[in-house]
Amino acid sequence: MPHLAFAALLGLTSLHAQDVLHLQDGRKLRGKVQRLASQSIAMLEVLPGGRGSAQRDIPPDQVAFIDFAPLPGEAEALADPANAAMEKRLLELWQEKSVNLRWPSNNAGLIGLTLAGQSMKSGDPLLIERAFRIYSLIEKEDWDEKRRDEAKRGRLRCLIQLKRIDEAIAEAQKLAESDEEPGLLLEAGLVLAQADFERLKIFEKDHPRWMEDDELAAARTKLYHQTLDQFLQAPLFHGSMEDKAAESLWGAVQVHLFAKENRAALDRARDLLQLYPKTSQAAEARKLLPSETPAPSPDQ
Structure with a gap:
């Protein structure tokens, strides 16, 4: 019976996808990784030619990488x-x-x-x-x-x-100052814009009559323009990163809608349809402009 159980286990291992250890010396070991640890990698190796299996313990520094079976x-x-x-x-x-x-x-x-x-x-x-x-x-x-x-x-x-806005702003600012990878820099700018948009919403909720006070109106106007400018930076300077540029431009649309600037919102929606017609944000913009179709982009 032990031999039959072993044979069944071996057959099961052979029928399914196997893990493959790629060793530093170019050899490959196939089988089932049973344990990964800093001291050793335990593996039930399937021997070539169907000759059975063997328990192996391999030092991690001998392994280049592992193809893990799904x-x-x-x-x-x-x-x-x-x-x-x-x-x-x-x-x-x-x-x-x-x-x-x-x-x-x-x-x-x-x-x-x-x-x-x-x-x-x-x-x-x-x-x-x-x-x-x-x-x-x-x-x-x-x-x-x-x-x-x-x-x-x-x-x-x-x-x-x-809504952990202060944390988001602090981390995004730190990222923008320390990282040179364009995608991360763009993400940091987008997060700062989104954080300022949340601050703008909170400001107007806390001060519903802001327009009747000169100081509050000035503070609100400054925050509004700061938010809008940050959303518009990506489409202006990172247009080749279509997904993020479209997300930023759609953010600008949302700011205009929040401020009840419907004409400006529609203008930005048209820009979005024209510049990035294949993005998910363009599909949202199209809902604001149901009777319009995007003009061909310059490279079409």
Whole structure:
């Protein structure tokens, strides 16, 4: 019976996708990674030619990176995160894989970013708090620099949605002063604009008759123009980054609508349709201009 159980286990391992350890010397070991630790990597290696399997303990400094086999339901969950069942599976995958964030080439960070992005869309403060924790962990521990940068941007967006405005402003200012990566600089500027927009809303809520007081009117006007200018910086200076430029221009539309400047809002919506017609923000702008179609962009 022990031999039959072993054979069944080996057959199961062979039928499913295998983890692949890429060693520093160019060799590859295939099988199932059982444990990742700073002292050793435990692996049940499937021997070449179907000759059985062997338990291996490999020092991490001998491993260049690992191709981790996808877990059941992983591809489906990543492909359709808006599906409630798939979102639940993403959470399960994140809970299982996040402990290995620092190991190349683990895709735990991708799973976390997908789950956090979906949580952000919900508008539920509890889910946004969860997204904040996920982004924070990825920013700190993921082996992939691009995912760490994306997590940093996501964490800043969470602060805005959670109304932690002072924190968002402080972090965005620090980022704008210290980072030279264009995408992060643009994100910092957008976060500052969003934070100022929230401050503008709070100001008018706290001072509903601001227009009747010269000092309040001056303070409100200064904050209004500061907010609008920051939203318009990205379309002016970072137009090649279409998604963020469109998001910024849509922010300007929202500021105009908030200020009851409908004509200006429609003008910015037309700019958005003309400059970035394929973005999700253009689809929103089109709802304000249902009878209009975007003019061809200069490169079309």
